[in-house]
Amino acid sequence: MSKRIFRGLVAGMAATATALGLAGVAAPAVAADIPCGTARMIVPWNAGGDTDIVFRLVINAINDSGLKPKLQVVNIGGQSGNKGAKEVKGAKPDGCTLLAIHESQITTYLAGRVDFTWNAFEPVARLTYTPAVIGGSSKNPFNDMKELIAHAKKNPGALRVGVTTGSTSQFINLLIEDATKATFKYIPYEGTRERLTAILANNVDIGEMNILTAKKYIQEGSMKAFGIATEKRDPIMPNLKTLREQGIDLVYGLYRGVVAPKGTPKDVIKVYEVAFEKAMKDPKVKKALDEKGTWIVYQNSDDYRKFFQKEFDDHKKVAIKIGMYKGN
Numbered sequence: 233m234s235k236r237i238f239r240g241l242v243a244g245m246a247a248t249a250t251a252l253g254l255a256g257v258a259a260p261a262v263a264a265d266i267p268c269g270t271a272r273m274i275v276p277w278n279a280g281g282d283t284d285i286v287f288r289l290v291i292n293a294i295n296d297s298g299l300k301p302k303l304q305v306v307n308i309g310g311q312s313g314n315k316g317a318k319e320v321k322g323a324k325p326d327g328c329t330l331l332a333i334h335e336s337q338i339t340t341y342l343a344g345r346v347d348f349t350w351n352a353f354e355p356v357a358r359l360t361y362t363p364a365v366i367g368g369s370s371k372n373p374f375n376d377m378k379e380l381i382a383h384a385k386k387n388p389g390a391l392r393v394g395v396t397t398g399s400t401s402q403f404i405n406l407l408i409e410d411a412t413k414a415t416f417k418y419i420p421y422e423g424t425r426e427r428l429t430a431i432l433a434n435n436v437d438i439g440e441m442n443i444l445t446a447k448k449y450i451q452e453g454s455m456k457a458f459g460i461a462t463e464k465r466d467p468i469m470p471n472l473k474t475l476r477e478q479g480i481d482l483v484y485g486l487y488r489g490v491v492a493p494k495g496t497p498k499d500v501i502k503v504y505e506v507a508f509e510k511a512m513k514d515p516k517v518k519k520a521l522d523e524k525g526t527w528i529v530y531q532n533s534d535d536y537r538k539f540f541q542k543e544f545d546d547h548k549k550v551a552i553k554i555g556m557y558k559g560n
Contacts, residue, residue, distance in 0.1 A: 264497065264499040264503045266300075266301055266326065266327035267327075267328065268328040269300075269301050270302045270303070270304050271301045271302070271303050271327060271328045271329065272306045272329045272330065273287060273291055273304060273305050274308055274319060274320050274329065274330065274332065275287050275306070275307050275308075275316065275332045276308055276309065276313040276314070276315060276331065276332065277307065277423045278309040278422070278423050278425055278426075279307045280425050281424040281425050281445075282424050282442045282445050282486075283332055283334065283488060284307060285445075286359075286360055286362075286524075287332050288305050289517065289520050289521070290359065290508070290511050290517060291304075291305050293511040293514050293517045294508065294510075294511045297507065299503075309422065309423055310422065311345070312336060312340050312345060312397060312398055312399045312422075312423075313336050313337065313340065314337075314346045317333070317337060317346075320353065320491070320493055321348060321352050321494070322493075324493065325354075325492065325493040325495035325496040326496070326500070327496060327503070327504070330490050330491070330492055330504065331490065331492070332489075332490060333350065333353070333491050334400070334487060334489070335400050335486060335487065335547065336398075336399040336400050337349055338350060338543060338544050339400055339402070339403045339547060339551070339556075340399060341559050342398075342547060342548060342551040342557050342558070343398030343402075343551075343558055343559075344559060345397070349544065349559075350543075352494060353492060353493065354491060354492045354495070354533075355489070355490075355491050355533050355536040355537045355540060356489070356491055356492055356501055356504050356505055356508065356533055356536070357490050357504070357505050357509065357533060358487055358488075358489040358530060358535070358536040359488050359489050359528070359530060360487070360488045360521060360526045360529060361485055361486065361487050361526070362442040362443065362485050362525060362526045362527070363460055363461055363462045363525070364400075364404050364440050364441075364460070364461040364484045365440070365442065365443055365446055365457050365459070365461070366408075366438055366439075366460075366461075366475075367446050367450070368431060368434075368437055368438045368455070368456050368458065369431055369432055369456070370453055370454050370455055370456055372434065372437060374437075374458065375458070376458050376459065376473065377459040377473075377475060377479075377480060378478050378479065381412045381480075384412075384414035384415060385412070385413070385414050388415040389415050389416070389417050390417065391415075391416050391437050391438065392417050392419050392435075392437045392438075393405050393436060393437065393438055393439060394419050394430045394431055394436035394439035395418050395419070395421070395427070395440070396420065396422060396423055397418070400440070400486060401424075401440040402418060403484075403550075404482070404484045405440065406556055408480060408482065409554070410553065410554045411481060411482055412480060419435070419436050424441065424442075424445060427439050427441070428446075431455065432449065442485075442525065443466065443468055443469065443524070443526075447468065447469070450469070457469065459474065459475045459477075459478055459480070460475070461474070461482055461483055461484040461485060462483060462485070463476070466525060468523075468525045487529065487539070487543070489531075489536055490504065501533050502533075508530070509530055512530040513530075
């Protein structure tokens with residue numbers, strides 16, 4: 233059999249498998265030996281947080297598709313996401329351990345909290361984007377970012393901001409400080425859930441969050457949203473002004489994706505790449521994410537690697553400018 237005919241047969245079989253909804257499972261082009269019946273999908277933050285919500289939804293869709301091995305979400309919180317990241321960094325590169333990741337793996341490195349960043353892993357796929365929202369308790373006396381910033385300028389260091397130290401929740405507020413010349417007081421919390429609890433209790437004045445977490449609290453009246461860091465208003469909350477509309481030239485949010493331990497074989501990466509791509513094309517997944525204010529922005533492994541490098545370079549430049557940079 234000629235190589236040309238063989239390649240044609242393989243391509244045809246892969247296309248047939250895709251049409252039958254079996255991509256990543258039966259197609260020879262993505263076959264790989266993964267020595268476990270269930271692989272761990274490490275979410276390095278506590279259950280109930282934004283990233284946990286997104287990944288449980290996506291992983292359920294993947295498991296329903298029949299992928300082998302099955303994926304199980306495992307929460308390993310602590311150290312601003314770095315405890316779980318360290319677990320994956322030290323795991324065998326055999327396809328049995330994956331890591332949910334976003335820009336905090338860049339910002340915590342830049343802040344000097346860890347000595348490794350995104351390139352300590354093998355990119356698998358970029359999945360979603362969620363814009364950042366600045367909000368506070370309904371007991372908060374402020375109504376928008378203009379009032380907040382005016383208060384912060386008159387009272388340097390008095391405005392209490394709940395953050396996870398070194399993470400994106402602090403990074404965006406450092407950017408706001410730099411853009412407005414205001415000065416904040418940072419109050420540290422371990423993760424999104426703890427930060428949200430502090431905001432609702434009015435233990436801090438403001439904090440960064442995602443629409444998917446904040447939406448229900450805003451609708452029930454226990455929280456105020458002061459601004460969203462998007463270029464245009466989000467259709468989920470069309471009355472919420474962007475930061476730009478309020479004089480703060482800033483667009484920011486989280487790109488969530490999946491990585492594997494360094495050295496994971498390319499054929500294993502491909503199995504998961506195809507599985508996640510299929511999940512992100514599932515209409516039910518898209519509908520659920522849309523309702524949570526999260527956009528699908530899928531990229532394959534190669535494109536995700538390029539994206540990560542650009543994100544790192546861009547964040548590093550800003551970190552140096554705002555005085556946050558402590559990396560190498």
